[in-house]
Amino acid sequence: MKRRNKIMCIIVVTCLLLLSGCWDQVEIELRATIVGLAIDQADHHEIEEDYITHPEYRSANIEGLYKMTAQLAVPGQVALGPEEGAEGGAVDDNVWIVEGYGYTIGDAIQSMQQKLAHELFFGHLQVIIVSEEVAKEGLATIDDYFQRRNEIRRTVWLAVAKGDAAATMAVSPKLEQIPAIYLSTTLDHAVELGKFPEKRLGDFWVNQKSLGEEAMLPYIEVHDNNIRMSGMACFKGAKMVNLIEPYQVVIYNAVTGFNPSGANIMFPIDDGHILAMSRNRDVEYQIKLDKGLPKIDLHVSVDAEIREKSAFAIEINRAEDVERLNHHTEKIMEKDTKLFLQHMQQNQIDIFGFGERVRAKLPQYWDKHVQTNANWQQLFSQITININYDINFERIGIKSD
Amino acid sequence: MKTKVDQLTMLQYICILVNSTIGISVLSLPRWGATNAGTAGILATFIGLVLFFIFLMAILLITSAYPQHNFFEIICLHLGKTLGRIVTIGFSIQYVILTSVIIREFTEVMATTLLRETPVEITIFVLVLTVALSTQKSLIDYGYINYFYFPFIIIPGLLLISLAFPSGQYSNILPVLGNGITLSKIFITSIDIVILPFFQIGLFTLFLVIPNIKRPKKALKGGVIGWLIITMMIMLMTTVTYAVFGVEQIKDEVWPVLALTRTIRLAIPPLQRLDVFFILFWVITGFTTIFSGYLIATSFFAQSCRMSHTKLPYLFSPAFFLIARTFDNHVQLYEFMQQIGHITFAITTSLLMILVIITLFKKRRTANETPQ
Numbered sequence: 068m069k070r071r072n073k074i075m076c077i078i079v080v081t082c083l084l085l086l087s088g089c090w091d092q093v094e095i096e097l098r099a100t101i102v103g104l105a106i107d108q109a110d111h112h113e114i115e116e117d118y119i120t121h122p123e124y125r126s127a128n129i130e131g132l133y134k135m136t137a138q139l140a141v142p143g144q145v146a147l148g149p150e151e152g153a154e155g156g157a158v159d160d161n162v163w164i165v166e167g168y169g170y171t172i173g174d175a176i177q178s179m180q181q182k183l184a185h186e187l188f189f190g191h192l193q194v195i196i197v198s199e200e201v202a203k204e205g206l207a208t209i210d211d212y213f214q215r216r217n218e219i220r221r222t223v224w225l226a227v228a229k230g231d232a233a234a235t236m237a238v239s240p241k242l243e244q245i246p247a248i249y250l251s252t253t254l255d256h257a258v259e260l261g262k263f264p265e266k267r268l269g270d271f272w273v274n275q276k277s278l279g280e281e282a283m284l285p286y287i288e289v290h291d292n293n294i295r296m297s298g299m300a301c302f303k304g305a306k307m308v309n310l311i312e313p314y315q316v317v318i319y320n321a322v323t324g325f326n327p328s329g330a331n332i333m334f335p336i337d338d339g340h341i342l343a344m345s346r347n348r349d350v351e352y353q354i355k356l357d358k359g360l361p362k363i364d365l366h367v368s369v370d371a372e373i374r375e376k377s378a379f380a381i382e383i384n385r386a387e388d389v390e391r392l393n394h395h396t397e398k399i400m401e402k403d404t405k406l407f408l409q410h411m412q413q414n415q416i417d418i419f420g421f422g423e424r425v426r427a428k429l430p431q432y433w434d435k436h437v438q439t440n441a442n443w444q445q446l447f448s449q450i451t452i453n454i455n456y457d458i459n460f461e462r463i464g465i466k467s468d
Numbered sequence: 469m470k471t472k473v474d475q476l477t478m479l480q481y482i483c484i485l486v487n488s489t490i491g492i493s494v495l496s497l498p499r500w501g502a503t504n505a506g507t508a509g510i511l512a513t514f515i516g517l518v519l520f521f522i523f524l525m526a527i528l529l530i531t532s533a534y535p536q537h538n539f540f541e542i543i544c545l546h547l548g549k550t551l552g553r554i555v556t557i558g559f560s561i562q563y564v565i566l567t568s569v570i571i572r573e574f575t576e577v578m579a580t581t582l583l584r585e586t587p588v589e590i591t592i593f594v595l596v597l598t599v600a601l602s603t604q605k606s607l608i609d610y611g612y613i614n615y616f617y618f619p620f621i622i623i624p625g626l627l628l629i630s631l632a633f634p635s636g637q638y639s640n641i642l643p644v645l646g647n648g649i650t651l652s653k654i655f656i657t658s659i660d661i662v663i664l665p666f667f668q669i670g671l672f673t674l675f676l677v678i679p680n681i682k683r684p685k686k687a688l689k690g691g692v693i694g695w696l697i698i699t700m701m702i703m704l705m706t707t708v709t710y711a712v713f714g715v716e717q718i719k720d721e722v723w724p725v726l727a728l729t730r731t732i733r734l735a736i737p738p739l740q741r742l743d744v745f746f747i748l749f750w751v752i753t754g755f756t757t758i759f760s761g762y763l764i765a766t767s768f769f770a771q772s773c774r775m776s777h778t779k780l781p782y783l784f785s786p787a788f789f790l791i792a793r794t795f796d797n798h799v800q801l802y803e804f805m806q807q808i809g810h811i812t813f814a815i816t817t818s819l820l821m822i823l824v825i826i827t828l829f830k831k832r833r834t835a836n837e838t839p840q
Contacts, residue, residue, distance in 0.1 A: 427642030
């Protein structure tokens with residue numbers, strides 16, 4: 068019996084030593100943690116110095132030239148919580164910038180890896196910025212790399228930057244120690260404040276592949292060392308084709324009934340203006356077949372708040388005044404929405420997902436006449452969309468007139 | 469005669485059924501439906517579950533005639549000793565193969581997501597070893613193990629569903645009948661789903677459990693409750709995955725439900741990364757299913773030699789290990805899974821049909837004989 072116990076002991080200890088999963092152990096200091104990635108177009112001259120994944124002669128037929136800029140968090144430098152003492156580390160101390168060039172994303176990342184001792188780690192990636200040029204060329208190759216890697220989360224922000232993506236990512240405001248994290252926080256809060264819909268990397272993939280909805284991404288630009296939300300970039304397939312303005316994004320949010328809301332819109336009334344903020348949105352769709360074409364009726368209900376009025380003459384202290392204001396703003400919104408929808412229909416870009424609803428609600432019609440994304444985009448420009456608003460000012464503020 | 473202490477309670481029986489059926493394959497389940505039937509994949513999954521219910525009922529019918537007898541004994545009573553032994557050993561081998569496929573599927577998920585550097589052989593070895601060690605114990609312990617793990621499967625599962633639910637789109641799960649999909653195509657897809665090894669393992673655990681439950685008369689009730697829980701979990705998980713991703717994106721994912729955990733985001737910092745919590749879920753669902761499959765294979769063989777399965781826990785270990793490590797990648801694995809699933813499903817169906825017919829025939833005969 069004793070001998071058997073001894074043998075068991077030896078087996079157990081060996082197992083403990085051999086099977087403790089040491090293969091996958093990585094020290095946190097030995098990881099090159101990427102927090103932000105910027106993707107720009109590169110020129111041939113830059114790439115020629117950076118062949119990594121293939122010999123030179125095989126690069127003739129490959130299209131697309133990418134310059135990747137990664138922002139790595141330097142372990143130990145980034146303080147957790149609020150910084151103590153007056154001397155905070157400068158941004159340059161907290162992050163490390165690495166560049167790589169390549170014909171594809173993977174190629175460029177490999178070229179970055181070639182310059183680093185530690186293995187690149189994408190688990191903490193917060194934001195990917197692509198320049199407008201790259202977005203216009205198409206993001207299909209970018210998608211593949213990021214979707215294939217398991218450690219990249221679908222909640223990462225993917226944004227299009229006007230001009231140089233690397234420069235946009237490097238903008239370093241005072242509020243955060245790492246610029247990329249500031250950027251992702253900005254985007255997070257923009258959604259919470261109702262500035263734009265939640266379109267993250269995962270949503271981008273879903274919309275891009277879906278047959279009846281086109282993808283959108285936040286569009287940002289640098290304004291004096293600040294990041295400005297300049298609207299949304301619209302895609303057709305994987306290519307950026309159009310830009311919608313911030314006020315149109317508000318309309319988009321209304322049409323899709325996106326919450327949280329909080330967008331502000333200025334309405335002309337009498338001789339002045341009223342600034343209204345939406346508090347809650349709700350939308351109802353009715354999709355019918357009318358004369359062989361789908362007809363969409365939208366009913367948008369918005370609970371709003373008055374934030375400001377510009378002229379003394381505007382009266383809002385009686386119930387009928389508020390009622391009048393409701394009707395007035397409804398009319399303006401209906402007109403603006405109609406214009407916006409017409410604009411999108413002319414460009415044949417259905418970012419609202421009407422196609423998905425037609426596919427869901429009128430499957431027989433879809434199977435017979437539409438079937439593909441290309442067909443839908445064409446049909447989208449021909450269909451009738453009626454819009455009807457129901458705006459209700461719920462809150463007026465603490466000023467009495 | 470078995471004492472009451474040695475027998476499984478109704479709750480343990482339900483837990484065993486649920487845990488064995490909800491397995492690691494749930495991760496890839498929405499993909500089978502989406503690729504073949506589009507949005508009708510949800511309906512196909514449901515039809516698959518209804519088929520599963522029919523099989524469950526068939527087994528309950530077969531065992532209800534001889535509640536105290538195990539699989540081998542029942543087969544022998546119906547088909548004779550020699551044939552009975554051959555069939556039982558055949559099924560034992562069938563479950564060795566099916567379970568090995570699940571072991572490999574589990575290992576593939578692990579190797580792609582978590583243990584990237586660890587050789588797959590090690591993961592397979594550890595898994596087989598753990599399961600073999602558990603198999604040394606009696607069926608009562610099997611009941612307790614499943615009873616213990618039950619909440620670890622249900623709670624994270626429901627949590628995942630409820631967290632992912634808000635980001636779902638209603639239009640992604642419609643139309644119910646799919647776009648341009650024929651009814652026969654939906655039915656074929658549901659067959660493709662029900663042949664997946666984890667359903668077959670869940671099904672045959674009944675043969676192990678029923679001879680050992682306290683009140684065999686309640687086997688039917690337990691089976692129905694178990695089925696309802698399984699259906700609820702699988703349908704909710706499938707529907708939510710469809711609602712969040714839509715058909716086109718699901719087609720692009722190897723494990724859509726795994727990707728679902730990566731889209732969840734909570735504002736509270738320590739809970740921001742819920743993956744770890746869900747990994748626990750996958751490990752346990754994987755373990756319980758593999759455990760059941762392993763036990764079925766070992767028990768059937770032991771029964772045919774009139775032994776207890778606790779005597780031969782390591783008998784098939786090398787076979788499990790070797791079959792599981794033959795595959796190169798998950799593409800190969802899933803192709804094989806469909807092929808072997810169809811074959812074993814056909815075998816299982818024909819056996820169950822024969823048994824059901826004989827049982828009904830015998831019941832009728834005894835019913836006719838009694839009045840005389």
